[in-house]
Amino acid sequence: MTDNVPAAVVVLAAGEGKRMKSELAKVLHNICGRSLLEHVLVAAAPVGAKETLVVVGHLRDQVIHHLHDSDQEAATVVQEQQNGTGHATRIALDAAGAIDEGTVVVLPGDVPLITTATLQSLLTRHNETNAAATLLTSELDDPTGYGRVVRTADGHVAAIVEERDATDAVRQLREVGTSIYAFDIGKLRAALSRVTTDNAQGEEYLTDVIGLLVGDGEVVSAMSASATETLGVNDRAQLALVRRTMRDRIVAHWMSEGVTIIDPQTTWMGVRVKIAADATIHQNTQLHGATTIEKFANVGPDCTLRNTYVGEGATVISSHCVSAEIGEDAKVGPFAYLRPGTKLGRGAKAGAFTELKNATVGEDSKVPHLSYVGDAEIGERVNIGAATVFVNYDGTEKHMTKVGDDARIGSDTMLVAPVSVGDGAYTAAGSVITEDVPPGAMGVGRARQRNVEGWVQKRRPGSPSARAARKAVEESGSAATMDETSPVDPHDEAGE
Ligand code: UD1
Ligand code: CA
Numbered sequence: 001m002t003d004n005v006p007a008a009v010v011v012l013a014a015g016e017g018k019r020m021k022s023e024l025a026k027v028l029h030n031i032c033g034r035s036l037l038e039h040v041l042v043a044a045a046p047v048g049a050k051e052t053l054v055v056v057g058h059l060r061d062q063v064i065h066h067l068h069d070s071d072q073e074a075a076t077v078v079q080e081q082q083n084g085t086g087h088a089t090r091i092a093l094d095a096a097g098a099i100d101e102g103t104v105v106v107l108p109g110d111v112p113l114i115t116t117a118t119l120q121s122l123l124t125r126h127n128e129t130n131a132a133a134t135l136l137t138s139e140l141d142d143p144t145g146y147g148r149v150v151r152t153a154d155g156h157v158a159a160i161v162e163e164r165d166a167t168d169a170v171r172q173l174r175e176v177g178t179s180i181y182a183f184d185i186g187k188l189r190a191a192l193s194r195v196t197t198d199n200a201q202g203e204e205y206l207t208d209v210i211g212l213l214v215g216d217g218e219v220v221s222a223m224s225a226s227a228t229e230t231l232g233v234n235d236r237a238q239l240a241l242v243r244r245t246m247r248d249r250i251v252a253h254w255m256s257e258g259v260t261i262i263d264p265q266t267t268w269m270g271v272r273v274k275i276a277a278d279a280t281i282h283q284n285t286q287l288h289g290a291t292t293i294e295k296f297a298n299v300g301p302d303c304t305l306r307n308t309y310v311g312e313g314a315t316v317i318s319s320h321c322v323s324a325e326i327g328e329d330a331k332v333g334p335f336a337y338l339r340p341g342t343k344l345g346r347g348a349k350a351g352a353f354t355e356l357k358n359a360t361v362g363e364d365s366k367v368p369h370l371s372y373v374g375d376a377e378i379g380e381r382v383n384i385g386a387a388t389v390f391v392n393y394d395g396t397e398k399h400m401t402k403v404g405d406d407a408r409i410g411s412d413t414m415l416v417a418p419v420s421v422g423d424g425a426y427t428a429a430g431s432v433i434t435e436d437v438p439p440g441a442m443g444v445g446r447a448r449q450r451n452v453e454g455w456v457q458k459r460r461p462g463s464p465s466a467r468a469a470r471k472a473v474e475e476s477g478s479a480a481t482m483d484e485t486s487p488v489d490p491h492d493e494a495g496e
Contacts, residue, residue, distance in 0.1 A: 004123040007102030007185060009049040010092040011040055013109030014057025014079040019235040025059035026233065027109040028066050031243040032250060033270025033288065036233055037063070039112035039246070041072040046116045047105065047123060051096055054109065055079050055088045084203025085179065086195045093189050103127070104188060106206065107180040110233045112242050113249075114180065118225050125223045126182035132218035133188070133210060135160070136180035138227045146176035147207045149222065157220045159211035164200035177207055178230035187218060246271075254281075262300070276312075294328075308338070311346070324356075327363070345380070359390070362405065375417060378403045385411035385429060392417045404439060 017026025027037035034042065037054070044052065052072075056063045057079040064076050077095040079088050089106055096104075103126060105119060118136070126134035135157060137149050147160040148170050160177045161170050191209040199205060214220050233239050250271060251264045258277025261267050269287040279293045282300030289307035293299055297310045302318040310316060311328035319333035323340035326332055330344040334352055341358035344350060348361045351368035359373045362380035367373055369386040375398050376390050382403050390401045391414050401415045404423035409415070414432040421427060422439030430446045437443035456465050 004120060004127060005048045005050075006105050006123060006182065007049065007099045008051045008053065008096050008104045009044045009047070010089060010096075010104055010106045011037070011044070011052070011054045011074070011109045012085055012088045012092075012106065012179070013037055013063060014055045014060070014082050014088050016058045016082065017110070017234070020233075020239075021236075025062045025066075028059075028062055029233070029239055031112055031239065032246045032268075033272050034112075035066060035070075036112045036242075037066070037109045038070055038072055040107060040109055040114060041070075041074055043114045043116050044105065044107070044119060045072070047119050049105065051075070051099065053077050053092045053096060055092050057082050057088075083197070084201070085206035086192055086204035086208060089188070089206050090192045090195075090204065093185065093192065099185060102185055104183050104185045105181070106183065108232055111178070111180065111230055112233070113229045113231060113245055115229060118229060119180075122180070122182050122223055125221055129219055129221040131182075131221040132184045132213045132216075134182045134221040134223060135210065136178045136230060137175050137222050137224050138178050138230045139174050139224065140176055140227050141174070143171075143174050143176045147205075148173040149175040149177055151175075156214075157210060157222050158214055160207035162199065162201070162205060162207060175224070177210075178225065179206070179232065180225075180230060181206075183209075187213060191216075267300075279310075303333075375399060376401045376403065379405035379407065379423065381405060382407045382409070384409045385413060387412045388415065389413075390415050390417065 013027045020026045028035045041052065052074040054067065054074045054076050056076045060078060067074055067076060077092050079091050103123065107114065122134055122136055140146065145163050147162045148166055150158045150161055150170060150173065152158050163171065188209060191212045194212055195204045195208045197204055210220055228245055231238060231242060233242055247268050250269050251261055251267055254275050255261050259275045260280040262281065263283040266284045267281055270289060272290045273287045275293045276295040278295040279297045282298065284302045285300035286304045288305065291305045291308050293310045294312040296313045298315045299305065299310060303316050305321045307323045308321040309325045311326055311330060313329040314326045315331045316326060317333035319336040319338065321338040324338035324342040326344050327346040327348060329347045331349040332338065336350045337355040338350060339357035342356040343360045345361060345363040345365065347364040349366040349368060350356055353370045354367050356367065356373045359376040361367060361378045362382065364380055365378050365382040367384040371384055371388045373390045374392040377400065382405065388409050392398050392401065399417035401417040402420040403409065404421060404425065406424045407421050408426045409421065410427045410429035410431060412430045413427045416432060416434045419433055419436055421437040421443065424440045425437045426442045427433055427437060428442060428444040428446060431443055432445045433443050434445065456469050460466050
């Protein structure tokens with residue numbers, strides 16, 4: 001092959017991942033919106049291999065289903081028993097029997113930080129040196145557990161020796177194999193057929209191929225990469241580490257695109273998030289899924305947004321938003337919960353302690369405080385008074401409420417759906433609205449207030465309230481309400 005395009009990519013993902021102690025296949029653990037395996041496939045895709053094969057084994061059904069649901073194009077090859085990395089590669093090459101020349105890239109499914117650029121450099125080195133194999137290696141401060149790269153006195157790669165098979169001298173080496181390689185496919189096939197299980201783990205080691213090729217006088221090249229980029233995830237601590245690093249990359253990318261990120265260390269975001277230049281993301285904010293943020297928007301501090309759109313100039317503070325659409329210059333929070341189907345129009349507001357679901361709030365309309373708005377269509381320039389509830393659920397079904405343009409919903413109104421409040425209509429504070437309110441009408445649905453004069457003096461004599469009342473009456477010079485014997489409606493004492 002004269003160009004850099006490999007014939008195949010083989011991803012090894014059949015291993016058990018014991019140290020994860022998980023019922024989920026190791027490569028399916030998620031960081032920043034993609035599984036470990038998807039990250040590897042996404043990095044490998046641009047190298048343009050005609051075929052990508054994923055070797056599956058342990059919890060294979062999960063991995064197969066996951067790949068089926070994923071956007072990544074890859075075929076799976078089943079390794080019934082995990083007899084080692086060499087065995088896994090051999091099975092993949094058998095499945096790709098039709099490919100008889102060119103380069104194959106082999107890499108593990110648990111190295112999510114590997115980049116396309118590094119894979120491309122590896123292929124360039126491989127082709128330029130006309131190598132049978134090119135290893136990606138890494139220098140580790142603590143190489144414990146890894147295969148050591150043994151070199152000859154003149155610096156050529158001689159072999160990779162697994163920790164368990166290594167002498168003390170070899171264990172001192174800090175250059176390790178990363179399990180990422182480019183091979184000439186024909187030479188790899190031939191070498192794999194000669195790999196034995198004569199080692200401490202009784203497995204077919206892919207690493208043994210290196211010594212065999214060197215022994216045949218083939219060119220084996222090596223290229224070094226950062227320990228971070230080639231880190232394989234074996235346990236939850238490493239999972240957290242790669243997630244943090246991936247986060248750092250994503251955040252750095254958006255800063256380079258002109259986004260202000262006030263505190264990168266407490267800002268988390270997934271790979272599908274999109275942020276326009278001149279948006280500001282404040283401390284302790286998480287952006288998940290296909291969240292999009294437009295310019296001059298301010299999100300955070302303390303926000304979690306998933307699949308949410310934030311329009312130009314909008315503000316979202318200390319809020320949790322899922323599948324919501326926040327219009328231009330709209331204001332959300334602090335302490336708002338926007339659930340799926342919430343659409344705030346331009347300049348609209350969902351203020352403190354509000355919950356909205358499947359609700360359209362028109363331009364410049366406000367839900368400022370302590371309200372639940374479910375299954376609603378609210379027009380423009382509407383004010384929803386504090387503690388209003390859109391009573392959308394009758395215990396069986398959900399119903400819609402409509403509120404027309406320029407309507408004023410009094411505080412503590414219960415809008416019992418299905419119901420509508422017409423354009424320019426009002427509701428009285430504390431109303432339970434069960435019937436439609438026509439345009440321009442005032443809907444009143446509450447009992448009329450009655451004052452039982454002197455009740456406190458009679459029923460709570462000597463109490464602080466009685467003293468306060470007496471003082472107020474004395475100061476106002478009125479004696480009328482001082483009459484402690486004034487008649488009291490017995491019904492008002494009910495419920496004491
Ligand atoms: C392997 C290398 C080691 C290297 C290290 C880097 C071998 C023998 N050793 O060791 O030199 O320093 O990676 O992380 O190759 N897998 C299969 N089928 C199997 C066994 C493994 O698909 O039968 C897959 C695993 O799912 C994993 C990858 O191959 O994705 C590497 O296997 P693992 O067991 O993690 O190898 P290490 O012991 O870490
Ligand atoms: Ca490993």
